[in-house]
Amino acid sequence: xxxxxxxxxxxxxxxxxxxxxxxxxxxxxxxxxxxxxxxxxxxxxxxxxxxxxxxxxxxxxxxxxxxxxxxxxxxxxxxxxxxxxxxxxxxxxxxxxxxxxxxxxxxxxxxxxxxxxxxxxxxxxxxxxxxxxxxxxxxxxxxxxxxxxxxxxxxxxxxxxxxxxxxxxxxxxxxxxxxxxxxxxxxxxxxxxxxxxxxxxxxxxxxxxxxxxxxxxxxxxxxxxxxxxxxxxxxxxxxxxxxxxxxxxxxxxxxxxxxxxxxxxxxxxxxxxxxxxxxxxxxxxxxxxxxxxxxxxxxxxxxxxxxxxxxxxxxxxxxxxxxxxxxxxxxxxxxxxxxxxxxxxxxxxxxxxxxxxxxxxxxxxxxxxxxxxxxxxxxxxxxxxxxxxxxxxxxxxxxxxxxxxxxxxxxxxxxxxxxxxxxxx
Ligand code: S3P
Numbered sequence: 001x002x003x004x005x006x007x008x009x010x011x012x013x014x015x016x017x018x019x020x021x022x023x024x025x026x027x028x029x030x031x032x033x034x035x036x037x038x039x040x041x042x043x044x045x046x047x048x049x050x051x052x053x054x055x056x057x058x059x060x061x062x063x064x065x066x067x068x069x070x071x072x073x074x075x076x077x078x079x080x081x082x083x084x085x086x087x088x089x090x091x092x093x094x095x096x097x098x099x100x101x102x103x104x105x106x107x108x109x110x111x112x113x114x115x116x117x118x119x120x121x122x123x124x125x126x127x128x129x130x131x132x133x134x135x136x137x138x139x140x141x142x143x144x145x146x147x148x149x150x151x152x153x154x155x156x157x158x159x160x161x162x163x164x165x166x167x168x169x170x171x172x173x174x175x176x177x178x179x180x181x182x183x184x185x186x187x188x189x190x191x192x193x194x195x196x197x198x199x200x201x202x203x204x205x206x207x208x209x210x211x212x213x214x215x216x217x218x219x220x221x222x223x224x225x226x227x228x229x230x231x232x233x234x235x236x237x238x239x240x241x242x243x244x245x246x247x248x249x250x251x252x253x254x255x256x257x258x259x260x261x262x263x264x265x266x267x268x269x270x271x272x273x274x275x276x277x278x279x280x281x282x283x284x285x286x287x288x289x290x291x292x293x294x295x296x297x298x299x300x301x302x303x304x305x306x307x308x309x310x311x312x313x314x315x316x317x318x319x320x321x322x323x324x325x326x327x328x329x330x331x332x333x334x335x336x337x338x339x340x341x342x343x344x345x346x347x348x349x350x351x352x353x354x355x356x357x358x359x360x361x362x363x364x365x366x367x368x369x370x371x372x373x374x375x376x377x378x379x380x381x382x383x384x385x386x387x388x389x390x391x392x393x394x395x396x397x398x399x400x401x402x403x404x405x406x407x408x409x410x411x412x413x414x415x416x417x418x419x420x421x422x423x424x425x
């Protein structure tokens with residue numbers, strides 16, 4: 001994909017459904033009794049991996065495009081899969097499904113692509129094993145392929161070392177089946193979509209300040225859901241609007257759950273003009289229309305409790321910081337090293353290649369903004385968030401930016417380049 005400098009983005013748009021919420025809706029729908037109708041489901045490759053894993057376990061799922069209907073098998077109705085479950089590129093599929101699999105009355109194996117086979121699974125193997133589960137890393141390297149033997153589980157009180165919604169969710173899903181209460185505490189609050197959705201499906205979930213607890217549930221019940229637009233996808237357009245002079249963009253119906261809205265807080269802290277219109281505090285997830293206007297930005301410091309609320313947006317935030325006056329420091333973000341690529345080193349190298357003044361640190365980056373960027377050849381490392389970040393950086397750079405392996409955007413945003421082209425006209 002080749003991107004050329006643009007004078008400003010203008011117009012109204014929507015972004016596809018939220019990836020995290022789409023995954024969870026299929027998972028809970030599959031183990032609920034009755035039908036779950038999911039509107040605005042994200043048709044990204046990651047969420048399709050989740051659908052195919054549950055289909056392999058005997059769940060009837062009709063994917064009709066905008067609507068997905070899951071005919072749930074009930075809490076104890078999954079069937080032993082006939083083959084190894086393939087999670088593709090999706091860490092959410094692999095980790096959350098493990099929480100469900102370890103409580104079944106059958107054995108299963110799961111794997112995924114090259115990137116998934118390098119991502120840390122010890123973080124779920126450890127707590128789930130404490131609950132009585134059996135998960136074996138086939139190559140004994142703490143990564144997939146995993147062999148999971150279904151077993152009776154018991155509740156635990158677990159203090160996670162990482163603020164990770166995937167870890168928290170795997171434990172809570174296992175907790176649905178465990179004897180007694182299961183509680184997870186984390187250093188900072190991570191996204192809470194699992195807790196919210198479990199409650200909607202009828203589970204007994206209680207929330208503490210940085211913790212969540214679940215009691216075993218006899219049955220979950222299917223329901224109708226509408227997935228809000230993904231704020232992580234909207235992030236590229238929000239940042240593009242702030243970076244490209246002359247821009248004014250309205251992004252409609254975006255999920256603005258406070259455990260996901262750190263990007264907005266950081267942009268405002270940097271001096272951005274962003275407004276929430278039409279804010280709806282939906283029973284399931286809050287949404288708003290987001291109005292963004294270009295303006296001058298200044299550097300900031302990003303670290304601590306805000307990190308999990310913008311973890312997937314840090315690549316595009318780093319690119320935006322190149323267009324802000326002064327220094328931006330990103331710290332406490334070592335988790336970026338174990339995403340679809342090592343996002344600290346890939347971001348640093350790619351931004352440097354465009355002429356930016358960026359230093360890689362142990363747990364983040366230091367970006368000194370104000371230097372003009374120039375187009376060059378960018379390697380996405382097949383990481384969707386890297387590809388989309390550099391499409392945006394390319395819009396604001398001199399000359400042409402060429403992105404290698406640009407089609408990886410299909411993981412989370414299949415129409416990304418088309419939507420970008422519409423606003424860039
Ligand atoms: C996700 C949680 C985050 C995020 C990922 C999706 C989820 O990962 O980076 O894209 O759906 O729970 P961690 O919880 O591992 O930080």
